[in-house]
Amino acid sequence: MSGNLFRRTWAAQRGRLLLVMIALAIWGFLLPVVYATFGNEMGALARSPAFANVFDVMSRFTGGDVFSISGTVALGLVHPIALALVAIPVIGFAAGAVAGERQRGTLEVLLARPLERRVVYGTLLAATLLFAALAEVAVLAGILAGAVLFGVAADLRAADLALCWLNGVALFGALGAVALAASVSFDRSAPAMGIALGVTIVGYAINFLGTLWPSAAWLLPISPFRYFEPTRILAGAFDPLDLLVLGAIFAVAVGWAEWIFPRRDLAAPS
Amino acid sequence: MDAIATDGLTKHFGSRWPSLRRRPGPPPIRALDDLTITVRAGEIFGFLGPNGAGKSTAIRLLLGFLHPTAGTARLFGLDVATAGATLRGRIGYLPGGIALYDSLTGTQLLDYLAAFYARPPILRADLVERLELSARDLGRPIRDYSRGMRQKIGIVQALQHDPELTILDEPSEGLDPLMQRAFYAILDERRAAGRTVFFSSHVLSEVERVCDRVAIIRTGRLVALERVGALLAHRRRQVEARLDAPAPRLAAALVALPGVSSLEARDDRLAFGFDGDVRPLLRLLEGVPLADLTIEPARLEDAFLELYDEPAP
Numbered sequence: 001m002s003g004n005l006f007r008r009t010w011a012a013q014r015g016r017l018l019l020v021m022i023a024l025a026i027w028g029f030l031l032p033v034v035y036a037t038f039g040n041e042m043g044a045l046a047r048s049p050a051f052a053n054v055f056d057v058m059s060r061f062t063g064g065d066v067f068s069i070s071g072t073v074a075l076g077l078v079h080p081i082a083l084a085l086v087a088i089p090v091i092g093f094a095a096g097a098v099a100g101e102r103q104r105g106t107l108e109v110l111l112a113r114p115l116e117r118r119v120v121y122g123t124l125l126a127a128t129l130l131f132a133a134l135a136e137v138a139v140l141a142g143i144l145a146g147a148v149l150f151g152v153a154a155d156l157r158a159a160d161l162a163l164c165w166l167n168g169v170a171l172f173g174a175l176g177a178v179a180l181a182a183s184v185s186f187d188r189s190a191p192a193m194g195i196a197l198g199v200t201i202v203g204y205a206i207n208f209l210g211t212l213w214p215s216a217a218w219l220l221p222i223s224p225f226r227y228f229e230p231t232r233i234l235a236g237a238f239d240p241l242d243l244l245v246l247g248a249i250f251a252v253a254v255g256w257a258e259w260i261f262p263r264r265d266l267a268a269p270s
Numbered sequence: 271m272d273a274i275a276t277d278g279l280t281k282h283f284g285s286r287w288p289s290l291r292r293r294p295g296p297p298p299i300r301a302l303d304d305l306t307i308t309v310r311a312g313e314i315f316g317f318l319g320p321n322g323a324g325k326s327t328a329i330r331l332l333l334g335f336l337h338p339t340a341g342t343a344r345l346f347g348l349d350v351a352t353a354g355a356t357l358r359g360r361i362g363y364l365p366g367g368i369a370l371y372d373s374l375t376g377t378q379l380l381d382y383l384a385a386f387y388a389r390p391p392i393l394r395a396d397l398v399e400r401l402e403l404s405a406r407d408l409g410r411p412i413r414d415y416s417r418g419m420r421q422k423i424g425i426v427q428a429l430q431h432d433p434e435l436t437i438l439d440e441p442s443e444g445l446d447p448l449m450q451r452a453f454y455a456i457l458d459e460r461r462a463a464g465r466t467v468f469f470s471s472h473v474l475s476e477v478e479r480v481c482d483r484v485a486i487i488r489t490g491r492l493v494a495l496e497r498v499g500a501l502l503a504h505r506r507r508q509v510e511a512r513l514d515a516p517a518p519r520l521a522a523a524l525v526a527l528p529g530v531s532s533l534e535a536r537d538d539r540l541a542f543g544f545d546g547d548v549r550p551l552l553r554l555l556e557g558v559p560l561a562d563l564t565i566e567p568a569r570l571e572d573a574f575l576e577l578y579d580e581p582a583p
Contacts, residue, residue, distance in 0.1 A: 002386070004382065004385040004386055005386075008382055012373070104369055105365070105367075105368075105369030106369050106370065106371055108333075108335060108365050108369075109365065109368065109369065109370065109371075109383070109427075111333075111334075111335060112333060112358060112361070112363040112365070113358060113383065113386035113387070114355045114356065114357075114358045114359035114386060114387060114388075115355060115358075115386060116354070116355045119355075263337070265283075265335070265336045265337055266330070266335040266336065267283070267327075267330065267335075267336065268326045268327075268330065268366075
């Protein structure tokens with residue numbers, strides 16, 4: 001890893017990352033507030049025969065709810081708004097990290113330095129993981145702050161929150177590694193971004209379909225989002241297999257990038 | 271030890287595997303074929319050829335950006351394929367049409383790029399002064415720089431750490447004549463300090479002005495590799511003689527002299543092309559009633575164009 005490249009990457013990305021972290025913290029903060037304010041009423045509504053089915057479908061779709069503090073935390077992590085916000089600094093950064101520099105012509109200025117391509121890749125991968133870790137910290141910090149301020153934090157266990165964070169970092173680490181693998185494989189940002197977003201959006205859509213539509217449930221195992229389960233973690237049923245599968249996706253993406261990037265020809269930019 | 275030594279260096283672009291389509295795909299592009307050159311430590315070496323001749327491909331192979339189809343490239347005796355990062359620590363590189371990090375200021379860029387090297391940027395202050403980059407210029411974001419200023423900062427980043435070998439791709443592009451002169455003086459000092467410079471250029475007068483030796487490539491193949499002086503000595507000079515009085519036998523004698531071509535005789539004026547040793551010509555002209563004699567020096571441009579007029583190898 002190159003400390004100089006890492007510092008430069010951090011300096012270039014920190015503004016965007018900070019904005020996203022603030023947005024995630026606000027998002028996280030609001031959910032316990034909603035739970036503390038309307039949780040009992042919403043819970044009563046959800047238990048009434050007229051709405052039980054609707055709320056059941058909604059909670060299955062999002063993987064969380066606002067009738068319990070654990071459901072609120074889960075909702076904060078798995079809601080599409082939270083996922084999209086985390087994706088900006090992680091997948092957006094990773095997909096453009098190498099292909100974007102190549103497209104702008106600055107990659108050859110960088111690679112003319114005494115740096116192995118593997119070192120460049122390793123540094124950008126470390127930055128991707130750091131961004132994922134910080135984004136997940138921001139949303140959990142917002143949730144925790146809201147829960148403490150509104151007096152609903154008593155039922156939250158630190159170990160469960162840590163596992164939720166780890167599960168989120170594993171998910172976005174895997175998706176970020178796929179995006180970075182695409183980035184080192186192309187000369188332009190568009191195909192790298194297309195692959196990264198394609199894997200993310202298709203993965204999310206499969207998870208969505210498989211969760212709501214029993215006939216499509218067989219598709220669930222191929223979605224990375226299937227292995228992001230804060231609801232189960234907060235219910236005390238953490239499954240290490242989730243981390244193993246996400247780790248395997250990460251390993252395959254890293255393996256591909258480590259193989260292709262040093263072997264690629266970097267012809268003159270056209 | 272040679273700074274650069276290539277042996278049969280070859281690069282073909284195109285698919286390595288047979289096409290699955292029924293119709294055959296396009297044939298591989300032979301960007302560089304069997305390039306064998308050596309660049310001695312301490313010389314300024316010019317690398318010439320028109321667009322698409324393979325100059326940038328050769329430079330990219332030397333830097334390890336491309337992997338050769340065949341042959342080897344060695345810098346300071348080390349193979350580029352296995353010691354690329356170590357070697358790049360001893361090299362400075364200016365890409366053609368350099369792209370820079372636009373959000374950084376000039377100083378931030380130079381600091382960032384210098385920090386990758388074990389060598390400190392000991393030449394920066396001198397280069398910045400000679401290329402007339404003021405502290406105010408260096409404090410501005412690069413996105414505000416003109417083309418010439420970008421080129422100057424590109425030259426500074428390539429040379430600031432006093433590299434043993436500098437590879438420059440079209441280095442004087444965008445520089446005004448005063449800055450070109452300052453740049454040539456910098457190159458002369460690199461040579462005097464025993465450093466090696468390898469540069470490609472379209473500006474033949476600049477190559478003639480600063481280079482010790484030149485290689486000329488054409489469609490990926492080396493067609494000439496000589497000292498600039500030797501290359502010019504073989505090339506045709508234009509000679510014009512004006513006579514005070516008629517010399518009826520002179521034209522015939524000139525036609526018989528080896529190296530004379532395209533003779534035109536009109537009244538008191540003789541004009542012809544000449545290549546080779548000039549002494550036999552001067553002996554022939556002894557005793558001829560000359561009013562004036564002009565021998566235009568051979569130019570690299572002529573040599574270059576002659577080589578390109580010949581049928582492709």
